[in-house]
Amino acid sequence: MNAHPSAAEPSRLDRTALLSRAARLSLAAFDVDGTLTDGRLGYGDDGHEFKSFDVHDGQGLKLLARIGVEIAWITARSSPLVARRAADLGVRHLIQGCHDKGAALSALCASLRIPCSEAAFMGDDLPDLAAMAVAGLSVAPANAHPWVLERVEWQTRAAGGSGAAREFCDLVIEAKGRREELLSRFSPA
Amino acid sequence: MNAHPSAAEPSRLDRTALLSRAARLSLAAFDVDGTLTDGRLGYGDDGHEFKSFDVHDGQGLKLLARIGVEIAWITARSSPLVARRAADLGVRHLIQGCHDKGAALSALCASLRIPCSEAAFMGDDLPDLAAMAVAGLSVAPANAHPWVLERVEWQTRAAGGSGAAREFCDLVIEAKGRREELLSRFSPA
Amino acid sequence: MNAHPSAAEPSRLDRTALLSRAARLSLAAFDVDGTLTDGRLGYGDDGHEFKSFDVHDGQGLKLLARIGVEIAWITARSSPLVARRAADLGVRHLIQGCHDKGAALSALCASLRIPCSEAAFMGDDLPDLAAMAVAGLSVAPANAHPWVLERVEWQTRAAGGSGAAREFCDLVIEAKGRREELLSRFSPA
Amino acid sequence: MNAHPSAAEPSRLDRTALLSRAARLSLAAFDVDGTLTDGRLGYGDDGHEFKSFDVHDGQGLKLLARIGVEIAWITARSSPLVARRAADLGVRHLIQGCHDKGAALSALCASLRIPCSEAAFMGDDLPDLAAMAVAGLSVAPANAHPWVLERVEWQTRAAGGSGAAREFCDLVIEAKGRREELLSRFSPA
Numbered sequence A, B, C, D: 001m002n003a004h005p006s007a008a009e010p011s012r013l014d015r016t017a018l019l020s021r022a023a024r025l026s027l028a029a030f031d032v033d034g035t036l037t038d039g040r041l042g043y044g045d046d047g048h049e050f051k052s053f054d055v056h057d058g059q060g061l062k063l064l065a066r067i068g069v070e071i072a073w074i075t076a077r078s079s080p081l082v083a084r085r086a087a088d089l090g091v092r093h094l095i096q097g098c099h100d101k102g103a104a105l106s107a108l109c110a111s112l113r114i115p116c117s118e119a120a121f122m123g124d125d126l127p128d129l130a131a132m133a134v135a136g137l138s139v140a141p142a143n144a145h146p147w148v149l150e151r152v153e154w155q156t157r158a159a160g161g162s163g164a165a166r167e168f169c170d171l172v173i174e175a176k177g178r179r180e181e182l183l184s185r186f187s188p189a
Helices: A015-023 A055-066 A080-089 A101-112 A126-134 A164-175 A179-186 B015-023 B055-066 B080-089 B101-112 B126-134 B164-175 B179-186 C015-023 C055-066 C080-089 C101-112 C126-134 C164-175 C179-186 D015-023 D055-066 D080-089 D101-112 D126-134 D164-175 D179-186
Strands: A027-030 A040-044 A049-054 A070-074 A093-095 A119-122 A137-140 B027-030 B040-044 B049-054 B070-074 B093-095 B119-122 B137-140 C027-030 C040-044 C049-054 C070-074 C093-095 C119-122 C137-140 D027-030 D040-044 D049-054 D070-074 D093-095 D119-122 D137-140
Touching (some): A040 B055, A040 B080, A040 D040, A049 A080, A055 D126, A080 A093, A080 D040, A093 A101, A119 A164, B015 B137, B040 C040, B040 C080, B049 B055, B055 B164, B119 B164, B126 B137, C015 C137, C040 D055, C049 C055, C049 C080, C055 C164, C070 C080, C070 C101, C101 C119, C101 C126, C119 C126, C119 C164, C126 C137, D015 D164, D027 D101, D049 D055, D055 D070, D070 D080, D070 D101, D093 D101, D119 D126
Parallel strands (some): A027 A070, A070 A093, B027 B119, C070 C093, C119 C137, D027 D070, D027 D119, D070 D093, D119 D137
Antiparallel strands (some): A040 B049, C040 D049
């Protein structure tokens, strides 16, 4: 989202440009609610909160890490359950309670010595726009807010919490030419 | 829903009239179950109840409050979890256990010194009709009960608990001409 | 489902016959999982089970009871949460842990002195067929098992746990000519 | 999936071959998350996990066991709730925490003295490919990962956790010519 981050005009990349950007990614950062979940915030009358993550998304994040891409979750809300899911998946960079996702992503890139152009950000609502403006590639799930969809460079076909993150992971794996190698680890010769 | 509130004839507003009504709103009142949720009432065998709210809806309600519209939730059921979600969002007016939503909305308008014509009510089932008759604008999510859909002035494309409230918030923000200003707070220059 | 209960040939009623059967109903009996829920059985790793009911269905059952139709739930499983939801709705006849729904429905009709021809049964899977054979009207939600859909006299457009029961309640209310009277209680003059 | 397990070319069986393979099955093995569930992993902020199973799937597994097919669940994750659901359904072979599903299925076939050609495996993601390569019939739900869908011999129309397993059970029941017998147990003469 380097060019015209606040313009409403179409900023979508064509397939060639998209694959080129995806091929050089070193860091993939994700919003949580609505991006890695379906946006439902569960509340119980005993005071507990809950949310659901997608098993396909989790598998994709593990594959992406396996081929050397750093994974980060950056979220405005804060909950021990998000920390637990991140730990289950071995997500190395978890930033909760974040009110400036653009600054957070910039700082993370700096600390990892990764140029922002090698970072992607996937999100679904207005607070994600600042991080998208910093990132070298901006992505949204199919059911992101329309004002966000107008601004991202790529939109998955899947919805948040239903494989949108996996679809993005698959794109990066294919762009980096690592698909057959990963598949061969799962399929007997 | 000022005219013919109990008639089955189409009461839908055209786009111009809809935007005009939305532009002068001072209060937006919402039913909870089926409107701010998908209508599912979760029961656990340990006696607890739960329900899920949509993160996009929450963002919309916060934006609407930020541009000066009062937010109210008016519901027949009563649960501490609804109070907790309302508190998380800073919803100022929460009326639970309400068996006459029309009277409740009238009383709230009076106490806030807001004319009922400047209040909207969004709901999805028969107990919401009385509040809709009082309000200056009646709105329902796409999956509202058909007898309600026949009577409302506007129907969102999104379903309850899946962005219907956000769609209504966006309409009001656009009608009041505040969209670009809000977007600019989220998008770096 | 009086005729040919085990035949795969179409047993659907035309609209006139359907309304005629619905008009004379004195008892509406429902399966629970898959009929009043979406069929999801929630399990927690703390040993608790949970399921979700639809707020529209609940409203429909209350309206049906209000116009004098007896409501029964007949289910093979057994859980305190089902008892709690039934109590919340004022459901008078709750039969859990039932392994012969046909016998249970017959016995209930006898104890209420209601002819079986004035009872309807709504269900979604094979264990419901026996009760459907006893009932004067057999109904299934849109997502019932295909072997059941082949055998019922009416199929709702809505899925179980998403308004299927409400759609059936509405049919009975309309067939009995009570729609306007009920609506007038909710809509100010 | 005996031939070309790692090839991307279509491996789908025609209807005749599918029914022939299904007719001789002695063992039906299933992945859990995404196959017997919709892939949602619920997390609560009290540290508990939860997931939902489909009541139709459960009925199908019980019917399949009744006609003499062994049922196995083979999953990489490990949770007491899966053990509880399996126990509720009388599933005899539950293998949790499994990191080589191919080896697990081979070992199970050996211990049951069932040729692998008489075993089916239903799964939805890459870790299931090894078991599919061992099994005599490979099946995936409609919403399986695309790299898996390219490789399976049959794909259900239903999604995981929404009747996909039931659809497979029905296929086996029909292929073995046991449908009418089972139906007659549920339908009064």
